[in-house]
Amino acid sequence: MAYLLGVDIGTSGTKTVLFDELGNTIANDLQEYPLYQPEIGWAEQNPLDWWKATYTSINNVILKSKIDSNEIKGVGLSGQMHGAVILDHQNEVLRKSIIWCDQRSSKECEEITEIIGKQRLIEITANPSLTGFTASKIRWIQNNQPEIFSKTKKILLPKDYIRFMLTGEFATEVSDASGMQYMDIANRCWSEEVISKLGIELDMLPKLYESPEVTGVIHSKAAKLTGLKVGTPVVGGAGDQAAGAIGNGIVKTGVISSTIGTSGVVFAYSDSVTIDPKGRVHTFCHAVPGTWHIMGVTQAAGLSLQWFRNHFCREEINTAELINTDPYILMDKAAHCTSAGSEGLIYLPYLMGERTPHLDPKAKAVFFGLSAKHGKAHLIRAVMEGVVYSLKDCLEIIREMGVEVSEVRASGGGGKSPLWRQMQSDIFGTSINTTNSSEGPALGAAILAGVGSGIYKNVPQACDAIIRIVTSNKPDMMLNNKYNKYYSLYKNLYKSLEHNYKQLVAIME
Amino acid sequence: MVKRIHEYIKKGMEMKMGKLLLGIDIGTSACKVAVFDLAGRVIAQATKEYKVYYPAPGFVEQNPEEWWEAICKAIQEILNSSEISADQIAGIGIDGQSWSAIPIDKNGRVLYNTPIWMDTRASDTCKRVIDRLGIKKIFEVSGNSFEPTYSTPKIIWFKENMPEVYKNTYKFLQSNSFIVYRLTGAVTQELSQGYGLHVFNMQTGTYDEKLCEELGIDLDKLPDIYKCHHVVGVVSEKAAQLTGLKIGTPVVAGGLDAACGTLGAGVYKVGQTQEQGGQAGGMSICLDSAIAHPKLILGYHVVPELWLLQGGTVGGGGTIKWFRQELAGYEVEQEKLTGVNAFKIMDSEAEKINPGSDGLIFLPYMSGERSPIWDKHAKGVFFGLGFNKGRSHMIRAILEGCAYALQHNIKTAEEVDVMVGELIAMGGAANSSLWTQIKADVTGKVIKVPTSDTATTLGAAILAGVGTGLYKGFEEAIEKTVCINKVYKPDMTLHKKYNEYYKIYLELYEKLKDTMEKVSLI
Known part of the structure; x- marks a missing residue:
């Protein structure tokens, strides 16, 4: 061996x-x-x-x-x-x-x-x-x-x-x-x-x-x-x-990855070079020779939920410690009990400004649409949905650039949440799969070593031999339809507020 | 020793024999009855709850008989359990919630539950009336906009939808006048509740026959109008039996709860402004002429020759309570551990944050918003969150957001050249010195906080005291009963800074209102 x-x-x-x-x-x-x-x-x-x-x-x-x-x-x-x-x-x-x-x-x-x-x-x-x-x-x-x-x-x-x-x-x-x-x-x-x-x-x-x-x-x-x-x-x-993308099998047309780590990344393979003239997504050379990848970045993805947990989920943290589980699992459960669209509560995840699609370091996060009926669970769900809307922004630009999207593979800490995966599936309107890959970039690096040392003929062949799909979430198109309405409001909100972000920074200085 | 006992007895005798005033407040969730001595001190008080009914979307009703039952019980409780003798009660004043339309027949039977101030069943009625007559004509007489929550559209609704009820209605009463009626048999309407009826001329304090006719309301179904401190009757035999009060005890016409609260806070001079920080927020500016603003509410004060220009906002204690319940798990846990009230802990956290909350702005429209934007679709917004801002920033932003809502109302009033002088704070929010200081800094006004936390029933009792001649006039009554506990002066440097944020606060709503409506409709 x-x-x-x-x-x-x-x-x-x-x-x-x-x-x-x-x-x-x-x-x-x-x-x-x-x-x-x-x-x-x-x-x-x-x-x-x-x-x-x-x-x-x-x-x-x-x-x-x-x-x-x-x-x-x-x-x-x-x-x-x-x-x-x-x-x-x-x-x-x-x-x-x-x-x-x-x-x-x-x-x-x-x-x-x-x-x-x-x-x-x-x-x-x-x-x-x-x-x-x-x-x-x-x-x-x-x-x-x-x-x-x-x-x-x-x-x-x-x-x-x-x-x-x-x-x-x-x-x-x-x-x-x-x-x-x-x-x-x-x-x-x-x-x-x-x-x-x-x-x-x-x-x-x-x-x-x-x-x-x-x-x-x-x-x-x-x-x-x-x-x-x-x-x-x-x-x-x-x-x-x-390397993470190689380890996740993002080596052929149509397969995209959506990673919710601290930041969020939508990563697409492309066998021709396409550059967004507005610079909203990054085009890089891919690790598969002669190909490129396009990458959209949500600055505060997992970070948004982490921020929310640190400030507002003291009870979940305490309970999780007692029953030996992860507070995120309890937060997931709470959010699961609320309905898609968080009853009109929308979160803009710009805690750290935003890269894709706004390239606006002055952007700030927003909770929009609060009313007395909303509780903590709605806020948790709204944070998760807001992150996915931002990833959808990335995905939409990539689609606009002519890249086919047939399958999205979820990874990162956020990919472990079944609710967050289903949300991505419903909001993107595509299947969301996860793979057996658990070692992240280290596996991709090893695959490249396998190709370089002649064990495998090329990168796609190596991926086919090593990477398998282990879970798959299918979109609920009724919910997709509902989410689309919220997504269009989500997009309007940044446009409405863009100027106010600048005003705010001007006052603060 | 002997001297002391004598003093004690003397004091006891004074207590026992001294004249007292009874104030009754008809709130939305409960009635409150309080007995005051002539120095405005609470001698005894009782509260009894009753129900609110929501029979259909937009329909919000109460049964006035349930108010009456609750009030009878509360008075009995006070008279039975305290040393107070019914003989000592020299006068009774009643204040109540706004915009009722209580249909009673000739025999005094209530023909139907009253739609209360939150009821919007008459929305279509309003639209039709405005289309037919135009809002200008109505505004010129009444000084107010024509909204379904007022009494007038509700009366028209009865006529259109329950013609039998309307036909059999002898008079439409207000909340306080209904209790006056049950106590004395006198059928009245007083000036301060007049603003609920658009046929009430805000300049003259009389009904406008022509507008009555145009609106299709029979003038004879509206009771005669009295001054608020006017003694309109005495406790009847039947009422005495039900309450334990003495037959013949004088009862004044009373007034609107907000106006009585304003009086009880000591507002009876032009420019003085009551600032209400209860579940919701609001302000009442004291005027000596009827100056209307289409975005605000104009009514008579309970003090003769004065008017109140009022604003009401949703942003108040309710918002911070919501935060405590949903998001302040840490503070609630600390309360359990230390015994310090979670609100106090939240205040001390918010106090550590810079004024302006480092650019976090909160729109407090969590149940829509009333004046001056009148938008039922308005929503709450936290704008400007960042990774380095957390719970404490959000708490402070809520306090500031509610203060901006107050400022929005004050600025709106100032558009019609109304002078807003000092603010006099009432309600639970006034207990927070941080919140009150923020309001002073945001508005740039001095805020005084009276000692009494029972301003509304005190106002009703003062009306009874003035009406029965126990006080020479309102000035003497206020001097004797209202005592200022604390004064907050604005920091004008901070005021300037807050003004910058306030501008963004205003813009945010303008930019977001369309999306607020759209999100309500998904």
């Missing part, structure tokens, strides 16, 4: 999973590390923490699995996207990594938009300039820490720094690199226009591969620390979104 190793460098920790070639989990391990928030809105991590977590977890997995590391045929890397790791001429880390959720670079985004031109930027990189993307983070270092930037010889993404530590190679792959905003997305290469205009040297950027390609092999120093064999191939891997 051949074994494959998936490593996911997440925000809270590095998760390493060893799979057999059929995708069964043999062993896993999680090593956590801290997040530094030196100022409000800033978020940094230490790349050396990631490295330590990585070699420790690989070592632990090999020990736990009791298999001979000779049988590990490939390593796939996945990780948090967008983070900026910069190295000097001796390949030493110059400063902590400014990671994806850091918001300090809004001024830099304006500069980038100004320098490249708003439309041109979307044409080339398929995205407007956003604080989340690497380019604005690097620009911030250029503007605010020029002495550090002047020493910068290499710019890497989090998982690609780990690749360097494992193999000594400076390499990345197209799915993760799409999130740097230095790529020409349609042509799957670095954009010399963007790079030169932003004052970046081409040799600062790593070599660009397709995701299943082998980018290097484990060198002896890494072999000692990890327990892997020298020479084990390391493939490109993928950004966590693309």
